[in-house]
Amino acid sequence: xxxxxxxxxxxxxxxxxxxxxxxxxxxxxxxxxxxxxxxxxxxxxxxxxxxxxxxxxxxxxxxxxxxxxxxxxxxxxxxxxxxxxxxxxxxxxxxxxxxxxxxxxxxxxxxxxxxxxxxxxxxxxxxxxxxxxxxxxxxxxxxxxxxxxxxxxxxxxxxxxxxxxxxxxxxxxxxxxxxxxxxxxxxxxxxxxxxxxxxxxxxxxxxxxxxxxxxxxxxxxxxxxxxxxxxxxxxxxxxxxxxxxxxxx
Amino acid sequence: xxxxxxxxxxxxxxxxxxxxxxxxxxxxxxxxxxxxxxxxxxxxxxxxxxxxxxxxxxxxxxxxxxxxxxxxxxxxxxxxxxxxxxxxxxxxxxxxxxxxxxxxxxxxxxxxxxxxxxxxxxxxxxxxxxxxxxxxxxxxxxxxxxxxxxxxxxxxxxxxxxxxxxxxxxxxxxxxxxxxxxxxxxxxxxxxxxxxxxxxxxxxxxxxxxxxxxxxxxxxxxxxx
Numbered sequence: 001x002x003x004x005x006x007x008x009x010x011x012x013x014x015x016x017x018x019x020x021x022x023x024x025x026x027x028x029x030x031x032x033x034x035x036x037x038x039x040x041x042x043x044x045x046x047x048x049x050x051x052x053x054x055x056x057x058x059x060x061x062x063x064x065x066x067x068x069x070x071x072x073x074x075x076x077x078x079x080x081x082x083x084x085x086x087x088x089x090x091x092x093x094x095x096x097x098x099x100x101x102x103x104x105x106x107x108x109x110x111x112x113x114x115x116x117x118x119x120x121x122x123x124x125x126x127x128x129x130x131x132x133x134x135x136x137x138x139x140x141x142x143x144x145x146x147x148x149x150x151x152x153x154x155x156x157x158x159x160x161x162x163x164x165x166x167x168x169x170x171x172x173x174x175x176x177x178x179x180x181x182x183x184x185x186x187x188x189x190x191x192x193x194x195x196x197x198x199x200x201x202x203x204x205x206x207x208x209x210x211x212x213x214x215x216x217x218x219x220x221x222x223x224x225x226x227x228x229x230x231x232x233x234x235x236x237x238x239x240x241x242x243x244x245x246x247x248x249x
Numbered sequence: 250x251x252x253x254x255x256x257x258x259x260x261x262x263x264x265x266x267x268x269x270x271x272x273x274x275x276x277x278x279x280x281x282x283x284x285x286x287x288x289x290x291x292x293x294x295x296x297x298x299x300x301x302x303x304x305x306x307x308x309x310x311x312x313x314x315x316x317x318x319x320x321x322x323x324x325x326x327x328x329x330x331x332x333x334x335x336x337x338x339x340x341x342x343x344x345x346x347x348x349x350x351x352x353x354x355x356x357x358x359x360x361x362x363x364x365x366x367x368x369x370x371x372x373x374x375x376x377x378x379x380x381x382x383x384x385x386x387x388x389x390x391x392x393x394x395x396x397x398x399x400x401x402x403x404x405x406x407x408x409x410x411x412x413x414x415x416x417x418x419x420x421x422x423x424x425x426x427x428x429x430x431x432x433x434x435x436x437x438x439x440x441x442x443x444x445x446x447x448x449x450x451x452x453x454x455x456x457x458x459x460x461x462x463x464x465x466x467x468x469x470x471x472x473x474x
Contacts, residue, residue, distance in 0.1 A: 050377050078381070086379045096374035099473035100392045109388060110378035142472050162378060 003028040003197055004166055009058035010070070011041075011048055018044045019055065020221040026166070026199070026214075031192055033200045033208040035232075036218035037244060042201040045218070046168045049199070050090045051081060062087040062165055089164030093171040095151040097143040097158070103130060104139045107158045114162070122161075129157040133187050149180030153187050160191075167191070169200040185211075205248050209233050217241045255436050256444045263427025264451050270344055270413045270423065275406065277349035282356025290361060300357075307354040312347065313415050319347045320419040337422060344416040348409075355405055363398035364390065396470040403463035407456050424448045 004026040011019040018041050026032050034042045047053040049060065057070035067084040076084075097106050107126040111117060117125070130136055133153035143151050152172055159167055169188065173181035185207050191198065192211060202208055208215060208229065215232040217225045219240045225232060236242045288300035307315070320343045324331025333339040367390050375385035417426040428445035431438050 052373055052376065082379045082381065085377065088377075090377045092370060092374065094368075094370050096368075096370035098371065098374070098389055100396075100470075110375075110380060113380055113384050113388070144472070144474050158378070 001028065002026060003063055005059075005061040005064075006049070007059045007061075009045070009048055009055045009060070011044055011053060011055045018221050019048065022058070022221075022223060024216060024223065024226065026197060028197055029193075029195055030213040031198045031200065031211055032214045032216065033202055033212040034216045034218060035202065035205070035208055035244070036224075040218040041221040042218050043170055046090065046170050046199065046201055049166075049168060050088045051085045052090075086162060087165045089159035089162060089167040091152070091155050091159050091167070091169045091172050093174050095143075095148070095155045095175070097151055097154055099143050102140050102142055103135060103146075103154050106143070106154055107161050110158070111161050126157070126161060129160050130154075132160075132190075133157045134183075147180060148176045149183045152176065152184045156184075156187055156191075160196075166197045166199060169198065169202070171201050171203065173202070173204060203248070205233070205245070217244065219244070252438055252441075255438060256431060256441075256447070259427045259430070259436060260424060260444060260448060260451065263422060263424035263448070264455075266341075266421065267410075267413050267423040267451075268455075270341065270348065270416055270421070271410055273345050274348040274352055274409060274413075277345065278352035278356055281349060281353035283360055285353055285357035286360035286364065289357060290364070304354045304357060307351055308358075312351050312412060313418055315351055316344065316347045316415060316419055319343050340416070340419055340421045343419060344413075344421050348413070348416070352405070352409060356402070359398055359401045359405065360394070362401070363394040366397045367393045392470075393473075396473070399463060399466055399470065403459070406463075407459060410456055410459065411452060424451055 002025040006025065007023045009019050009022040010017070022041075022045060024032075034045065036042050044053060048055045051068070054073050055068070055070045059066060059070065060068035067087055073081075098109065101109060104126055107129060108122050111122045111125070112119060127136070127139070130139055133156055135150060135153055135157070138146060138150060138154075143154065146154065156172075172188065173184050176184065181204065185204065188198070188200065189207075189211055200208070200211070210229075212229050215227065215229050216223055217232060217236075217238075217240075225236065225238050225241050232241070233245065236245055285300060285304065289297050289304060291297045291300070320333055320340070321331075324333070333343050371389050371393065372385055375389045380388065413423055414425045416423055417429075420426070425445070425448050428448040431441050431444040433439060
């Protein structure tokens with residue numbers, strides 16, 4: 001059963017059409033990677049899913065519930081918008097941790113503002129998540145004292161704390177030194193199979209090949225090709241995908 | 250010795266007036282500056298143009314001129330019936346009005362720089378985590394903004410301490426007024442110059458304390474960038 005249904009998403013910045021009629025669906029527990037060259041619309045698509053950009057038309061449904069409709073999103077109340085966006089989590093390329101707070105506080109801040117759980121439950125959950133990303137010794141450290149890889153792992157724990165249905169990663173290793181990408185990819189890999197449904201925009205082809213259940217190749221704001229990793233990487237059909245793959249390997 | 254004590258007594262009184270003007274200006278201008286900065290960042294164009302014009306006029310003309318205008322012009326317009334009496338209290342209030350408006354405009358530009366200096370990603374991270382706009386401002390942006398704003402603010406605030414002496418132009422009896430009074434004659438003493446120079450020590454000491462205080466705040470915020 002599809003947990004996410006995206007239909008006919010269109011988005012322009014001024015006169016530039018960035019997303020031209022994007023549709024796809026995703027099953028619970030699946031990992032979808034989105035690949036494509038710079039400017040193909042991958043990041044914009046993720047930002048539309050997280051309501052950081054608003055698609056002009058198209059719909060997004062999670063668990064058969066319509067959470068976004070491009071035609072009438074302006075009528076949506078702030079509270080509804082926030083409620084709906086919590087189906088998604090987003091890990092940014094630049095981490096965007098809150099620098100004034102410790103690792104622990106970064107993870108607990110949003111859940112304690114939402115007040116869905118007691119402070120004890122939130123604390124316990126945060127500890128477990130920080131441990132899961134392997135940073136239990138850094139609980140009381142400030143982001144500035146952490147490496148990029150560690151910061152990104154905190155950002156993953158922070159996103160997981162709200163238990164999103166679908167966790168999105170926007171080029172999670174692109175801002176990292178090559179020797180630090182491994183630890184972050186390892187964490188993402190470890191989430192697979194935990195019921196986590198994930199969408200990963202990435203340039204790490206090896207990682208995409210290995211972790212994805214499905215791969216989407218985007219070009220010029222359209223889904224040029226999609227399929228299993230074997231199909232997309234092993235047997236690419238379109239010329240653009242062939243060219244892209246030969247350039248990135 | 251008696252002369253010294255008399256002078257110190259007068260200077261202390263003068264400094265109290267200086268301090269009063271300083272403190273009230275700060276209390277008024279700190280929040281008003283924030284409101285003005287929101288005005289100049291508003292997406293509603295007429296409001297932001299209006300605010301920017303006001304800030305331009307206030308920052309582009311001397312504070313001394315603004316003091317004159319606020320104290321004397323209302324009386325001129327109403328045909329001699331000034332809303333300000335000649336009493337010290339009214340000179341104080343008129344000075345406060347001029348200083349608060351003037352300093353709020355300077356502060357607003359510092360705030361604006363501080364707010365716009367916080368990376369967009371911080372706000373987006375808050376949004377994605379389901380925070381409201383208010384929560385994002387108070388829990389995410391504010392402290393980062395404070396950190397960016399402290400160094401330029403400490404500069405302005407130290408300038409404010411010294412600028413209070415401008416209020417003497419509408420005869421507000423602050424410390425320089427008190428020091429100067431012993432040249433022309435006051436409390437039975439006249440023709441001495443040292444009290445005027447002595448006022449400098451008050452400014453130095455007070456600004457020294459402020460400098461330590463700002464240093465302490467900066468140190469407190471050192472754990473993040």
